Amino acid sequence: MKPLRIVTYNVNGIKARLPRLVEYLAEAKPDVVCLQELKSSDETFPERDIRDAGYGALWHGQKGFNGVAILARGVDPVERQRGLSGEPEDEHSRYLEAEVDGTVIASIYLPNGNPQPGPKFDYKLRWFERLSARARDLLAEEQPVVLAGDYNVIANDDDTYSVKAMASDALMQPESREAYRLLLAQGWTDSLRTRFPSGGVWTFWDYQAGAWQRDAGFRIDHLLLSPMAADRLVDAGVDKAYRGREKASDHAPTWVQLR
């Protein structure tokens, strides 16, 4: 199996972020990139620009909101599944799963869930259960699997600049944390947590209140590894500098390196 660098990157609008994304692909040359928050319909996804940058792509778009994609350097990802079963009336584009070079990759955009309590928070928890059901099936396949995405969960107190500021936020509620903990307990490895066990690593900084300048961020973009993928874990990190560039997303690209 070849070395593989896999990135998750919530772009907050692929149209607005296209120059940043193309620049990132050229500079970092990742093997696989899972994108979230395309905010683009399938028809307006910039397939041409992605191909010109040297990447094959699969996308699951939605006009205005949500939307996920999987890019692969020099090859076309092979689609395995789009969307999660269990709630047929759910129209949100938040899950896409593909195979790249013998590794199963999922691009995940978990619902934010604010305000809580309320129907949006209930939807978040239901969606989490549907994801966990899919994750259990994937583990049973005994393949290398990477579940990469914006989970909208601050899993531990040391995953945020301020527990107090986030205390009433959906990202940090006990129910959100419990759902994440139960998912991990299936047998998944949180790759950034493994690399930085004492926390203090952020993947998101709000646009408001000078959050970037104050380094007031938190960690919500996660790459979860199945046991066969975890055996190949070399390193994990956040390409933090991209958050500081012109017209940046509020998330930074977050990556894992597999041997």
Added chain:
DNA sequence: ATGGCTTAGTTCCTAAGA
């Protein structure tokens, strides 16, 4: 501070994000 910004769409205001 149910919001200091940013994005997209029914665009010159509103919804959503986290």
